Amino acid sequence: MHISPNDKKHYRLIELDNKLPVLLIQDETAPRSAAALSVNVGHFDDPDDRQGLAHFLEHMLFLGTQKYPKVGEFHSFINQQGGSNNAWTGTENTTFFFEVSHSAFEEGLDRFGQFFYASLFNEEAVDKERNAVDSEYKLKLKDDVRRIYQVHKETVNQAHPFSKFSVGSIDTLADKESSSIRDEMLTFYQTHYSADLMTAVVLGNRPLCELELLATQSFASIPNQNLGHKEINVSYVTPKEQSCWINIEPLKEVRKLSLAFHLPNQDRFYKTKPLNYLGHLLGYEGDGSLMLYLKKLGYIHSLTAGGGVSGSNFREFTLSFNLTEKGMLHLDEIILNTYQYIELIKQQGLDEWRYNEKKAVLESAFQFQEKTKPLDLVSHLVMNLQRYHKEDAMYADYMMEGYHEQHVLDLLEQFTPEKMRVTLVAQDLQYDRKDKWYHTPYSVQPLSEAQIKSWSHAELHPELHLPEKNPYICYDLEPQELKETTVLPTLLEDLPGFRLWHKQEEEFRVPKGMVYIAIDSPHAISDPRKIVKTRLCVEMLMDALSEQTYQAEIAGMGYNLYCHQGGVTLTLSGFSQKQPLLLDVILKRFSTREFSAERFDFIKNQLIRHWGNASKERPISQLFNALSGILQPNNPPYPVLLEALESIEVDDLPNFVQAMFAELHVEMFVYGDWTKEQALELGRSLKDTLRMQNQTYGESFRPLVMLGESGTFQRELVCDHSDSALLVYYQSPQEDPRSFALYTLANHLMSASFFHEIRTKQQLGYMVGTGNLPLNKHPGLILYVQSPMAPPAILLDAIDEFLNAFYMVLLELNEHQWQSSKQGLIDQISDPDTNLRGRAQRLWTCIGNKDTNFDHKERVTEELKSLTRIEMIRFVVGILKPRTANRLIMHSQGTEHQQYDRLDVGFEIDSIDQFQLRKKDINLG
Ligand SMILES: [Zn+2]
Numbered sequence: 001m002h003i004s005p006n007d008k009k010h011y012r013l014i015e016l017d018n019k020l021p022v023l024l025i026q027d028e029t030a031p032r033s034a035a036a037l038s039v040n041v042g043h044f045d046d047p048d049d050r051q052g053l054a055h056f057l058e059h060m061l062f063l064g065t066q067k068y069p070k071v072g073e074f075h076s077f078i079n080q081q082g083g084s085n086n087a088w089t090g091t092e093n094t095t096f097f098f099e100v101s102h103s104a105f106e107e108g109l110d111r112f113g114q115f116f117y118a119s120l121f122n123e124e125a126v127d128k129e130r131n132a133v134d135s136e137y138k139l140k141l142k143d144d145v146r147r148i149y150q151v152h153k154e155t156v157n158q159a160h161p162f163s164k165f166s167v168g169s170i171d172t173l174a175d176k177e178s179s180s181i182r183d184e185m186l187t188f189y190q191t192h193y194s195a196d197l198m199t200a201v202v203l204g205n206r207p208l209c210e211l212e213l214l215a216t217q218s219f220a221s222i223p224n225q226n227l228g229h230k231e232i233n234v235s236y237v238t239p240k241e242q243s244c245w246i247n248i249e250p251l252k253e254v255r256k257l258s259l260a261f262h263l264p265n266q267d268r269f270y271k272t273k274p275l276n277y278l279g280h281l282l283g284y285e286g287d288g289s290l291m292l293y294l295k296k297l298g299y300i301h302s303l304t305a306g307g308g309v310s311g312s313n314f315r316e317f318t319l320s321f322n323l324t325e326k327g328m329l330h331l332d333e334i335i336l337n338t339y340q341y342i343e344l345i346k347q348q349g350l351d352e353w354r355y356n357e358k359k360a361v362l363e364s365a366f367q368f369q370e371k372t373k374p375l376d377l378v379s380h381l382v383m384n385l386q387r388y389h390k391e392d393a394m395y396a397d398y399m400m401e402g403y404h405e406q407h408v409l410d411l412l413e414q415f416t417p418e419k420m421r422v423t424l425v426a427q428d429l430q431y432d433r434k435d436k437w438y439h440t441p442y443s444v445q446p447l448s449e450a451q452i453k454s455w456s457h458a459e460l461h462p463e464l465h466l467p468e469k470n471p472y473i474c475y476d477l478e479p480q481e482l483k484e485t486t487v488l489p490t491l492l493e494d495l496p497g498f499r500l501w502h503k504q505e506e507e508f509r510v511p512k513g514m515v516y517i518a519i520d521s522p523h524a525i526s527d528p529r530k531i532v533k534t535r536l537c538v539e540m541l542m543d544a545l546s547e548q549t550y551q552a553e554i555a556g557m558g559y560n561l562y563c564h565q566g567g568v569t570l571t572l573s574g575f576s577q578k579q580p581l582l583l584d585v586i587l588k589r590f591s592t593r594e595f596s597a598e599r600f601d602f603i604k605n606q607l608i609r610h611w612g613n614a615s616k617e618r619p620i621s622q623l624f625n626a627l628s629g630i631l632q633p634n635n636p637p638y639p640v641l642l643e644a645l646e647s648i649e650v651d652d653l654p655n656f657v658q659a660m661f662a663e664l665h666v667e668m669f670v671y672g673d674w675t676k677e678q679a680l681e682l683g684r685s686l687k688d689t690l691r692m693q694n695q696t697y698g699e700s701f702r703p704l705v706m707l708g709e710s711g712t713f714q715r716e717l718v719c720d721h722s723d724s725a726l727l728v729y730y731q732s733p734q735e736d737p738r739s740f741a742l743y744t745l746a747n748h749l750m751s752a753s754f755f756h757e758i759r760t761k762q763q764l765g766y767m768v769g770t771g772n773l774p775l776n777k778h779p780g781l782i783l784y785v786q787s788p789m790a791p792p793a794i795l796l797d798a799i800d801e802f803l804n805a806f807y808m809v810l811l812e813l814n815e816h817q818w819q820s821s822k823q824g825l826i827d828q829i830s831d832p833d834t835n836l837r838g839r840a841q842r843l844w845t846c847i848g849n850k851d852t853n854f855d856h857k858e859r860v861t862e863e864l865k866s867l868t869r870i871e872m873i874r875f876v877v878g879i880l881k882p883r884t885a886n887r888l889i890m891h892s893q894g895t896e897h898q899q900y901d902r903l904d905v906g907f908e909i910d911s912i913d914q915f916q917l918r919k920k921d922i923n924l925g
Pocket of ligand 1: 055059133136
């Protein structure tokens with residue numbers, strides 16, 4: 001097997017007697033063990049009269065096996081051992097995976113293996129789980145992605161399994177007179193789940209031979225029914241479903257044009273990737289590109305190339321345009337330009353050097369491949385085992401073995417109007433039918449002869465041309481020699497208004513780096529209008545930069561610029577050798593302060609739409625947004641931002657930036673394959689470009705409204721949604737490690753039983769949970785439900801009842817369970833950093849939090865170790881208990897629940913301005 005030279009894990013590929021291939025991975029440094037199993041059975045296999053069966057089976061599989069019959073046993077076992085598990089049903093695969101502490105791996109794997117041959121499909125659980133699937137379906141009734149996907153399914157060849165409804169509902173899964181759903185599911189399980197359709201990955205810290213033994217014990221009993229070599233013989237689309245124009249009505253205000261081309265499955269070309277070659281050219285965003293040309297005409301905001309669904313006998317390739325209002329008037333022209341660009345590729349774009357550029361980037365990425373989390377790794381590799389030659393599982397995504405012009409030409413032959421499907425997603429069009437499951441309005445028309453003729457004879461366009469050679473690509477990368485390294489980042493410069501941190505990385509040893517630049521300015525954040533101006537500037541800058549930085553991103557570098565409560569932060573990532581070049585380009589643009597009026601209008605409208613659409617988000621997301629808006633004055637909620645945005649014009653920006661730059665405080669962190677001299681040099685060029693002379697400004701303050709000792713506050717939000725939602729927030733008055741330990745452990749202990757109580761037992765909703773919500777360094781705890789079943793008053797009763805009784809759950813734990821729960825959390829917190837980026841992020845967070853000993857994590861861990869159960873009970877009874885608690889409740893009454901009484905509890909927050917006059921805790925960073 002070909003593995004990255006940077007990969008220190010040991011691999012062994014075996015095949016069990018039942019023909020199940022298992023990839024064993026030994027990783028001595030992994031924080032946890034993990035396993036995944038994928039079976040080549042998915043919703044394509046659903047019987048026509050039982051749509052959603054494969055998905056339902058995936059849900060039921062977890063609920064009891066012969067050896068472990070108790071429903072929910074697996075979930076609580078994994079949880080208690082500091083692990084997690086999940087599963088998903090795809091078109092042709094269902095994949096299951098979990099991770100758990102090393103010591104519990106053998107027991108975990110034993111439980112996991114049972115699913116695939118000894119599931120009981122517990123009768124009592126059928127009804128509840130069927131409801132869970134139905135909620136999953138109903139929850140997405142207003143989700144545009146789902147709605148559009150379903151139209152997609154309804155407009156391809158109806159004889160192809162892609163056309164089936166994949167989720168399932170209470171109706172498709174109902175019992176029939178002749179047969180119960182459980183019986184049908186059992187038959188499906190017995191006839192479809194076969195070892196030779198499966199692949200598995202097992203990862204642990206023990207030797208390969210031990211892992212082999214574990215895998216054999218757990219998986220050898222899965223029966224092999226010799227079902228291999230499944231094939232689909234129906235076409236995904238026939239001429240009838242091609243050369244057509246589909247209009248779809250979205251709920252959100254979006255405008256999107258997609259051109260879909262239908263190709264054979266491309267997996268067999270994974271070693272050479274001819275389609276990536278085309279995708280790269282069509283999706284190019286630099287000078288002369290289709291994207292930039294259309295953007296400059298004001299027709300589109302963005303273009304993406306290469307998406308689309310795929311299956312074992314088809315691959316759809318789509319080009320999607322996010323349209324402007326003006327673009328809506330030039331649709332045929334946009335499509336013509338696309339064909340002109342395709343013609344250009346045919347005539348001038350077939351060059352081996354272009355292929356080799358892409359190859360160099362992928363090779364470097366493979367050579368310096370960094371670690372991913374065990375769970376991510378096993379669930380990724382288990383799919384690669386399904387798709388590619390098993391020996392290539394690790395290398396397949398990076399392989400570019402050679403340029404074959406003919407393969408690219410063969411693909412280009414398929415890019416014709418006769419084989420294209422055009423989809424236009426926009427409001428206020430003509431629609432004449434609705435899809436069966438989501439009721440999305442749509443219509444289908446054949447393309448006109450004039451359209452086909454014009455697009456078939458596209459000629460070269462003078463303004464469209466192909467990408468130049470990429471100056472950012474490095475062909476021979478090696479990390480630099482280690483200079484005097486320090487254990488912790490060091491402060492190289494500490495001037496008034498400027499601080500520079502640095503550390504050369506010595507563990508991961510890759511030629512990559514991260515640069516963080518936090519630019520604080522009181523002028524950027526002191527009122528909502530300024531906050532909005534800052535956001536506008538950031539959006540405009542990102543927009544203007546994309547043309548110049550696209551090549552850098554192709555070459556494996558990235559950057560981001562984002563607003564926060566103190567100002568803006570710029571980050572650079574990826575291969576470090578040419579990052580100074582990229583930083584230079586960004587900073588030059590930063591300091592020009594030129595703003596195009598046309599782009600401003602687009603971006604302003606985009607923000608208006610984006611923030612406006614927030615009112616169509618799920619109620620629970622709206623509650624979260626409103627919560628931070630109330631508590632963090634520097635982080636106003638969307639409606640406030642929208643109002644401020646209305647009156648801002650492009651002419652306001654230059655002066656604003658001028659004023660912002662006059663009061664700066666910069667904190668910079670250079671981490672990775674950088675020497676001290678290089679870090680100082682980066683700092684110098686930053687100061688020069690920002691013209692930072694004699695700046696003595698401090699960091700911006702980040703205020704947090706404190707709840708104090710005032711009992712319960714509540715605030716209602718009106719969301720136009722059928723579901724009700726409620727969220728309860730507890731805020732720690734202190735920010736010391738002890739409080740962190742208490743709040744985090746409370747959440748950890750609560751989450752599984754809260755979920756079980758509210759979702760599984762009471763079935764109040766599908767979106768249910770508890771979580772840590774630290775705000776401005778103050779730990780916080782939240783409990784939330786979004787419910788199609790009950791109004792906020794009833795939801796709060798259920799939560800309060802849970803909180804009132806929770807101390808008993810703690811009392812019932814035996815000493816072993818208590819200790820292992822704590823240990824599970826400690827393991828999670830003390831996870832080692834897996835890669836350079838992760839470590840950089842952690843250190844940067846410490847710098848931001850003024851934790852300059854970089855030991856916050858260790859201090860919380862120490863506190864956790866000494867926390868006793870009595871203290872936890874005291875915390876639950878004294879701080880969380882509803883009657884006396886200081887907390888904030890956000891809620892929204894669903895349109896389906898208007899007949900119920902309103903929630904009446906605590907003090908209602910009428911005016912946010914008033915509320916924000918309360919005592920605040922003001923922090924730096
Ligand atoms: Zn599901």
